[in-house]
Amino acid sequence: MRQDHPRVAIVGTGNIARVHARALAAVAGQTGQSEQAGQSGRTGQTAPLVAVMDADERQLKSFGTEFGVRGTYRELADLLSHGRPDLVLVCTPPSSHGELALGCLRAGVSVLVEKPPTVSLREFDELAAADGGPEPPWFATVFQHRFGSGQRRLKALAASGVLGRPLVAICHTTWYRDQAYFDVPWRGRWDTEGGGPTMGHGIHQMDMLLDVLGSGPRSRRSPGRWRGTCRPRTCRSRTSDSAAGRWRAS
Numbered sequence: 001m002r003q004d005h006p007r008v009a010i011v012g013t014g015n016i017a018r019v020h021a022r023a024l025a026a027v028a029g030q031t032g033q034s035e036q037a038g039q040s041g042r043t044g045q046t047a048p049l050v051a052v053m054d055a056d057e058r059q060l061k062s063f064g065t066e067f068g069v070r071g072t073y074r075e076l077a078d079l080l081s082h083g084r085p086d087l088v089l090v091c092t093p094p095s096s097h098g099e100l101a102l103g104c105l106r107a108g109v110s111v112l113v114e115k116p117p118t119v120s121l122r123e124f125d126e127l128a129a130a131d132g133g134p135e136p137p138w139f140a141t142v143f144q145h146r147f148g149s150g151q152r153r154l155k156a157l158a159a160s161g162v163l164g165r166p167l168v169a170i171c172h173t174t175w176y177r178d179q180a181y182f183d184v185p186w187r188g189r190w191d192t193e194g195g196g197p198t199m200g201h202g203i204h205q206m207d208m209l210l211d212v213l214g215s216g217p218r219s220r221r222s223p224g225r226w227r228g229t230c231r232p233r234t235c236r237s238r239t240s241d242s243a244a245g246r247w248r249a250s
């Protein structure tokens with residue numbers, strides 16, 4: 001990937017894509033990249049966002065107009081060959097992440113995949129295997145809550161040893177979302193989201209807790225049967241240094 005001003009593309013032009021596009025525009029504004037992009041004849045637009053792709057024509061056109069992106073595509077192959085991105089941000093529903101991200105990596109293009117990165121460990125392993133290691137293409141995912149000031153402070157305190165050895169870890173995610181949120185066709189379903197609140201929301205807090213503990217669960221036990229996708233879930237675990245964990249998402 002070029003380090004001066006990489007060409008960025010977005011796949012999936014829904015809600016979260018707009019957050020990424022605004023962040024790209026802000027970065028471009030801070031560094032003067034928009035001017036550089038125009039001078040280099042790359043796009044002449046106001047952000048280093050050079051191309052977007054969506055399966056839905058209406059979404060695609062509306063996003064392209066809103067963010068002034070000229071390169072709009074319906075197929076990943078066209079985005080990669082005509083848009084020539086260095087980095088693709090995958091912002092589609094979770095069940096499509098694996099295939100789209102692998103398509104980018106196999107074309108030699110680095111990829112940042114929204115959470116959850118995949119809906120199966122098999123797909124995750126495929127992406128990890130396609131990561132170029134020291135050289136691009138690279139595969140990364142998004143857990144932005146790690147970078148909040150509270151999380152960074154807690155992590156620093158835990159790492160300093162001032163809090164002692166962790167013995168108990170509790171991770172409860174009880175975020176409320178109304179019916180309109182779950183009316184989006186892919187949400188809250190095993191086949192398209194890989195689960196409900198656990199994969200949609202709990203995954204953020206799980207990542208934060210593991211970030212603080214510095215290690216993942218060594219063993220886990222899930223009492224009761226989990227049915228449907230939007231029921232509360234509880235799981236117990238133990239980390240390698242014996243902290244007992246309790247995880248709940250609803």
Ligand SMILES: NC(=O)c1ccc[n+]([C@@H]2O[C@H](COP(=O)([O-])OP(=O)(O)OC[C@H]3O[C@@H](n4cnc5c(N)ncnc54)[C@H](O)[C@@H]3O)[C@@H](O)[C@H]2O)c1
Nearest residue numbers: 012013014015016054055056059091092093094096114115
């Ligand atoms: N990091 C966060 O805090 C955060 C917040 C919200 C959403 N997300 C994640 O972002 C992703 C997208 O969520 P959203 O709310 O923006 O969804 P959305 O439904 O608003 O947008 C998804 C877009 O992808 C398009 N799409 C669907 N399948 C496609 C395919 N195979 N190829 C190309 N385009 C396709 C749809 O037409 C739609 O425009 C999900 O993985 C979600 O978990 C992350």
